[in-house]
């Protein structure tokens with residue numbers, strides 16, 4: 001009963017374009033299933049990453065969807081993104097790892113937002129792949145958001161040395177799959193991978209919901 005009232009008050013919308021869904025549609029409308037900007041290339045060599053993949057390019061409806069997930073309280077997107085990212089990781093042969101982890105936000109940002117969106121994502125991916133995620137990194141300094149900085153060098157400087165390993169004894173010799181919501185310049189995931197490798201990880205791979213199209217154009 002409650003679900004029916006909830007559905008009447010808040011009819012489900014497409015996770016990407018935010019239009020109301022038809023009865024035969026789930027999570028995404030037919031149009032977005034067909035035309036979403038799927039990331040096809042993932043061979044750009046980001047520093048310290050042994051491999052990576054992303055579901056979509058970070059633009060148009062994908063960008064707006066992720067902004068709702070991060071800043072407008074759309075926590076439920078975590079499980080939808082988790083399902084599609086788990087499928088993409090399987091397609092990209094990135095499921096042969098020893099440890100699943102994520103890029104953490106600073107405690108201050110988590111407090112302000114009420115949740116860590118990447119933790120929601122990693123829990124959903126872990127559920128799909130039958131793996132329990134493990135916290136390996138801590139962001140110990142609050143920094144201005146990367147999204148507000150356009151210059152690649154300033155983005156690198158902004159995250160330099162801000163992550164520390166949690167329980168380094170769990171990291172040594174492991175092949176680690178690191179998840180993040182968006183890879184833009186790669187500064188954040190590279191910094192996290194560097195921290196994990198310095199703590200003894202064998203290799204670090206990365207999976208994200210979306211990536212800046214720039215990186216894949218560059219290696220065509």
Ligand SMILES: [Zn+2]
Nearest residue numbers: 014017029032
């Ligand atoms: Zn749609």
